[in-house]
Amino acid sequence: MTLREILGRLAAWRQREELDRDLxxxxxxxxxxxxxxxxxGGMAPADARTAARRQVxxxxxxxxxxxxxxxxxxxxxxxxxxxxxxxGLRRSRGFTATVILTLxxxxxxxxxxxxxxxxxxxxxxxYLRDPGQVHRVYLEATYRGRSSTSTVFPYRRxxxxxxxxxxxxxxxxxxxxxxxxxxxxxxxxxxxxGVSASFFDFFDAPPQLGRxxxxxxxxxxxxxxxxxxxxxxxxxxxxxxxxxxRSLKVGTLDxxxxxxxxxxxxxxxxxxxxxxxxxxxxIPAHLGAWSVESxxxxxxxxxxxxxxxxxxxxxxxxxxxxxxxxYIRSRAAARAINPxxxxxxxxxxxxxxxxxxxxxxxxxxxxxxxxxxxxxxAAIVLLIACANVANLMLARVIxxxxxxxxxxxxxxxxxxxxxxxxxxxxxxxxxxxxAGLVVAQWGGAAIRTLLLPEGSSFNLAxxxxxxxxxxxxAGLAIVLTTLGPALFxxxxxxxxxxxxxxxxxxxxxxxxxxxxxxxVLQGALSVVLLxxxxxxxxxxxxxxxxxxxxxxxxVLEVVADFRGFAMDSAAGVSTRRRLLEAAQxxxxxxxxxxxxxxxxxxxTAYLAVEGVDSVEALGRFNMQIASPDYFNVLRIRMLxxxxxxxxxxxxxxLVAVVSDAxxxxxxxxxxxxxxxxxxGLGASPTPQTPCTTVVGIAENTAQQNIDDDPRFMYYLPVxxxxxxxxxxxxxSAPDARGEVERVRRELTRTMPGDGFVGVxxxxxxxxxxxxxxxxxxxxxxxxxxxxxxxxxVGLYGVIxxxxxxxxxxxxxxxxxxxxxxxxxxxxxxxxxxxxxAGVAIGLGLSLVAARxxxxxxxxxxxxxxxxxxxxGAAMLLAALAASAIPALRAARADPNVALRSD
Numbered sequence: 001m002t003l004r005e006i007l008g009r010l011a012a013w014r015q016r017e018e019l020d021r022d023l024x025x026x027x028x029x030x031x032x033x034x035x036x037x038x039x040x041g042g043m044a045p046a047d048a049r050t051a052a053r054r055q056v057x058x059x060x061x062x063x064x065x066x067x068x069x070x071x072x073x074x075x076x077x078x079x080x081x082x083x084x085x086x087x088g089l090r091r092s093r094g095f096t097a098t099v100i101l102t103l104x105x106x107x108x109x110x111x112x113x114x115x116x117x118x119x120x121x122x123x124x125x126x127y128l129r130d131p132g133q134v135h136r137v138y139l140e141a142t143y144r145g146r147s148s149t150s151t152v153f154p155y156r157r158x159x160x161x162x163x164x165x166x167x168x169x170x171x172x173x174x175x176x177x178x179x180x181x182x183x184x185x186x187x188x189x190x191x192x193x194g195v196s197a198s199f200f201d202f203f204d205a206p207p208q209l210g211r212x213x214x215x216x217x218x219x220x221x222x223x224x225x226x227x228x229x230x231x232x233x234x235x236x237x238x239x240x241x242x243x244x245x246r247s248l249k250v251g252t253l254d255x256x257x258x259x260x261x262x263x264x265x266x267x268x269x270x271x272x273x274x275x276x277x278x279x280x281x282x283i284p285a286h287l288g289a290w291s292v293e294s295x296x297x298x299x300x301x302x303x304x305x306x307x308x309x310x311x312x313x314x315x316x317x318x319x320x321x322x323x324x325x326x327y328i329r330s331r332a333a334a335r336a337i338n339p340x341x342x343x344x345x346x347x348x349x350x351x352x353x354x355x356x357x358x359x360x361x362x363x364x365x366x367x368x369x370x371x372x373x374x375x376x377x378a379a380i381v382l383l384i385a386c387a388n389v390a391n392l393m394l395a396r397v398i399x400x401x402x403x404x405x406x407x408x409x410x411x412x413x414x415x416x417x418x419x420x421x422x423x424x425x426x427x428x429x430x431x432x433x434x435a436g437l438v439v440a441q442w443g444g445a446a447i448r449t450l451l452l453p454e455g456s457s458f459n460l461a462x463x464x465x466x467x468x469x470x471x472x473x474a475g476l477a478i479v480l481t482t483l484g485p486a487l488f489x490x491x492x493x494x495x496x497x498x499x500x501x502x503x504x505x506x507x508x509x510x511x512x513x514x515x516x517x518x519x520v521l522q523g524a525l526s527v528v529l530l531x532x533x534x535x536x537x538x539x540x541x542x543x544x545x546x547x548x549x550x551x552x553x554x555v556l557e558v559v560a561d562f563r564g565f566a567m568d569s570a571a572g573v574s575t576r577r578r579l580l581e582a583a584q585x586x587x588x589x590x591x592x593x594x595x596x597x598x599x600x601x602x603x604t605a606y607l608a609v610e611g612v613d614s615v616e617a618l619g620r621f622n623m624q625i626a627s628p629d630y631f632n633v634l635r636i637r638m639l640x641x642x643x644x645x646x647x648x649x650x651x652x653x654l655v656a657v658v659s660d661a662x663x664x665x666x667x668x669x670x671x672x673x674x675x676x677x678x679x680g681l682g683a684s685p686t687p688q689t690p691c692t693t694v695v696g697i698a699e700n701t702a703q704q705n706i707d708d709d710p711r712f713m714y715y716l717p718v719x720x721x722x723x724x725x726x727x728x729x730x731x732s733a734p735d736a737r738g739e740v741e742r743v744r745r746e747l748t749r750t751m752p753g754d755g756f757v758g759v760x761x762x763x764x765x766x767x768x769x770x771x772x773x774x775x776x777x778x779x780x781x782x783x784x785x786x787x788x789x790x791x792x793v794g795l796y797g798v799i800x801x802x803x804x805x806x807x808x809x810x811x812x813x814x815x816x817x818x819x820x821x822x823x824x825x826x827x828x829x830x831x832x833x834x835x836x837a838g839v840a841i842g843l844g845l846s847l848v849a850a851r852x853x854x855x856x857x858x859x860x861x862x863x864x865x866x867x868x869x870x871x872g873a874a875m876l877l878a879a880l881a882a883s884a885i886p887a888l889r890a891a892r893a894d895p896n897v898a899l900r901s902d
Contacts, residue, residue, distance in 0.1 A: 035048040035049040035051075082427060085420070103385055103386075103436065110378045110469065111469055114466055125203075129203055133309050134309050135307070135310070136358065137161060137351060137353065138352040140352060143347070158173045158304045159220075164325070168310065172201070173304045173307075174267065174304070175194045175280065175304055179250055179561075180754070182248070191276075195267065199280075207261060208262050209259060210228075210260060212258075213258070218280055225279075226257075227248055227276050231262060232275070243257045244259070249754065250278060253285055255282075268305075283303070320352050324350050327350070331347070370776045377780060380528065381790075383521075384791060387794070392797065393482060422486055432474060433471060433473070519834050520841065522794050522838070523835060523841075529780065529788075530875070532776075532846075533777065533783075534871055543706060554731045554732070555634065557759070558759050561757070563753060579751070583747060588733060588739060590632075592729050593632070595624060595626045595627075596718070596724040597624055600705060623679075625715075627719075634701075638697070638698055640697040641673045650720055660699065661712055663694070673696070776856065788875075796882040799882065800886040820891035824890070828880065828887045831879045835878070835880070842871075843871075847863060
C-alpha cells in the first residue's frame with residue numbers, strides 16, 4: 001500500500017459515516033429507479049421493487065466491501081475483537097483474575113531472574129569502552145591432579161603479563177579492600193579500589209572534577225598518595241564542594257584528592273561503586289612493612305586482578321595464547337626464586353582471556369552455577385503457568401461451544417474466530433505482563449538480597465533489557481496458552497454440536513485427553529522443582545550439621561586497625577596486649593584471644609618433618625597463630641597433651657599444637673606429642689631451622705572450608721611467632737550478634753590516634769560457607785511451592801469442571817443405586833490417576849537431570865531415594881486434596897435436580 005493510498009484511506013475513514021449514508025442513499029435511489037422502470041413495463045409495484053433489489057444484488061455485502069476501502073479493515077477488526085474480549089473478560093472476572101495472576105507470577109519470576117543474571121553475568125560495567133574487546137585474565141593450573149582457576153595474582157605476575165604486547169593493547173591491574181576512610185569520628189570502613197594508572201583508559205568516563213592518576217603516581221616500588229573519590233562520597237561527605245587538593249586519610253596514609261569520578265562509575269566492582277580509587281602501588285603500604293618490601297619481587301602474595309584489551313582484529317583465542325606464553329615465562333621466573341613451583345609438565349599452565357564478569361567466566365563460584373539452575377527453574381514455572389492457563393482457556397472454549405457454533409453457522413470464518421481468541425489471549429498476556437513486571441520489581445528486591453552483591457540496585461524503570469524479556473515471555477505465553485484452544489474451537493463440528501443437548505458436546509474424549517495431558521505436564525514439572533527443592537534443603541541441612549569442631553555462635557571477630565599510628569616494636573607489643581586486656585574486661589566477655597588469621601582465611605607456611613620427604617604432597621596444612629585462650633574461645637577440645645600457656649613466650653622452647661588428623665598423617669601409628677616440626681614463614685625450613693615441639697593434640701576443626709577433609713591444622717603461640725591485631729571474643733550471650741555495636745564502640749575508645757576496630761559475628765562467617773546451598777534451597781522452595789500451588793489449582797479446576805459436566809451422568813448413577821462413597825471414589829480416582837502420571841514422569845525427568853545437579857549438592861546423592869519418595873507422596877496427597885472437594889460436592893448432589901436440569 002502506497003503512502004497516497006494510506007492518506008486516502010485515512011481521509012475516508014474520518015468521513016466514513018457520511019460516506020456510508022451517501023452510499024446507502026445512492027443504492028436506495030438506484031433501486032427506486034429500477035423499480036420505476038420495471039413498473040412502467042407492466043410489473044406490479046411490489047414485484048418491481050423485489051426484482052429491482054434482485055438485480056442490484058446483496059446491498060449489505062456491497063456496503064461492507066465499500067467500508068473496507070474507506071479505512072483499515074484489519075485494524076478495525078482488531079479493535080472490534082478487543083472490545084468483544086474486554087466485554088467477555090469483564091463478565092468472567094474470576095477467570096480473568098486467575099489467568100492474570102498465574103501469568104503474572106510466571107512472567108514476573110522470569111523477569112526478576114533475568115534482571116539479576118543480566119547484572120551478574122552479561123550487562124557490561126557502566127562506561128566500559130568496547131566491552132567486547134575487554135577481558136579479565138584467568139590463570140589455570142593443575143595441582144595434585146585437580147585443575148583450578150584463579151583471577152588473583154601477585155603484583156610481579158601482573159607485570160609479567162603486561163609484557164604480552166603482541167595481541168594486547170592495554171593492561172590494567174586492580175584490587176579491592178576495605179579500609180577506614182576519613183579521620184576522627186567521621187572515619188568509616190569503606191570500599192577502597194587500588195587501580196593502576198592504565199585502569200581508567202578502559203572507560204569512557206571523564207572525571208566530574210579534576211583528573212585521574214598519572215603513570216608516575218603509580219610507579220613501583222615507590223607510591224604517591226593521590227586519590228580519586230566516588231561521586232556519591234563527594235556529594236554525601238563533601239556537599240559537592242571543590243575538593244581538589246584536599247587531604248583525605250585512607251587506611252594508614254594521607255592522600256591528596258586529585259579527582260572525582262562521574263556518577264554511576266563503579267570500575268569493575270561486582271557490587272556498588274568503591275568509595276575511593278587509589279594507586280595500586282599504595283595498597284601494600286596499608287598492610288605492613290613486609291608487604292612493601294616484598295610485593296614487587298615475590299610471587300607468594302596473590303592480590304591483583306588483571307584486565308586486558310585486545311588489539312583490533314585480534315581474537316580472544318590469540319590473546320589467550322600469548323597470555324599463556326607470558327604466564328609460562330612468569331612461572332619460570334618464580335621457579336628460579338622458589339624451586340617448589342611445579343614444573344609446567346605437571347601444572348599444565350594456561351591463561352584465558354575470559355569475561356570481565358567473573359560469574360560468567362571459568363572461575364564462577366557455586367552461587368553462579370546455582371543461579372543458572374534457578375533460571376531454568378523460573379522457565380519451568382512459566383511453562384507450568386502456561387499449561388494451567390491453557391487448561392483454563394480450553395475449559396472456557398468448551399463452555400462457549402454452542403456460542404461458537406452459532407457464530408460459525410451465521411457466517412463467521414474460522415480464521416476470524418481464531419484471531420478473536422488470539423486477541424483475547426493477547427489482552428490477557430499484556431495485562432499479565434504488566435502484573436509480572438510488578439511482581440518482578442517487588443520480588444526482585446528479595447532475590448537481590450540473595451544473589452546480587454552488596455550495594456547493587458534492582459529497578460525496572462528504564463531497564464529495557466528486562467522489560468524486553470518480560471514482553472518475550474508474554475508473547476510465548478500467548479502462543480502456548482491460546483493457539484491450541486483457538487484451533488480446537490475452530491474445528492468445532494457444527495452439525496454435531498447443534499444436534500447435541502446442553503449437557504454434552506462433540507469431542508468429549510478428545511477434550512478430556514487434552515486437558516489431562518496438560519495436567520500431567522503441570523504435575524511432572526512441579527515434581528521436578530520439588531525434587532530440586534528437597535535436594536537443596538537436605539544439602540543445606542547437611543552443611544549446617546557438619547561438626548566444625550567449635551561453637552561460633554557466641555563468638556565475635558574483632559579486627560584492630562592502628563592506621564599507621566607510630567609505634568616501635570616494644571610499643572606495638574604493649575598496645576596489642578592492652579587492647580586484649582581491655583577486651584577481657586568488657587562486660588559479657590568470657591574469653592578473649594589474639595589470632596593472625598580470620599576463620600576460613602588462607603594461612604600457610606613451609607613445613608618439614610623428619611622422615612617425610614614432602615609434607616606438601618600429603619595435602620594442605622593450615623596455620624593459626626593464637627594466644628593461650630584461643631581454644632577456650634572456640635571451645636576446641638584438647639584430646640591429648642596441653643594447650644598454650646602464658647609461659648610459651650619468646651625465648652622459651654618453641655611449641656605447637658596440631659589437629660588429630662594432622663598428627664595421624666605426619667606420624668602414622670606413633671604418638672605426635674614430643675615430635676619435631678620445622679616451619680618457615682618466608683622460605684622452606686632447613687635442618688638448621690629450630691625445632692618446634694608438638695605439645696598437644698586438638699580436635700579436628702574446619703578452618704579452610706566446612707568440607708575440609710582431612711582437617712590438617714596446626715597452632716603456634718603468638719608470643720613466639722608474630723604480633724597480631726585480630727581478636728576473637730567469646731560472649732556470655734548464646735548469640736553474639738546483639739553485642740556487635742557495643743563491643744565496637746567500647747574498644748574503639750581504647751585505640752590510639754585514629755585507630756578503630758571492626759566487629760563481626762563469627763556465625764556470619766560460618767553461614768557464608770553454606771550460602772550456595774542456602775540460596776538453592778530458598779529459591780527452589782519458593783519456585784517449587786509456587787509451581788505446586790499452580791498445579792493444585794489447575795487440578796482442582798479441571799476436576800470441578802468435569803464434575804459439573806458429568807452431573808447428569810452422576811445423577812443417573814445415584815438414581816440407579818450408587819452410594820456416595822462410590823461417587824467419591826470415582827472422582828478422586830480420576831485426580832489420583834492424573835497425579836500418579838505426573839509423579840512418574842516428573843521423577844523420571846529428575847533422574848535424567850541428576851548428573852548435572854550432583855556437583856551442586858553437599859554430601860547428598862542427586863538420586864536420594866528419601867527425597868524422591870517424599871516428593872512423590874506429597875504430590876499424590878496434593879492431588880488427593882485437590883480432588884476431594886469436587887468429589888464431596890458430587891456425592892452430596894441431589895439426583896432429582898441433576899436429572900431435571902436438562
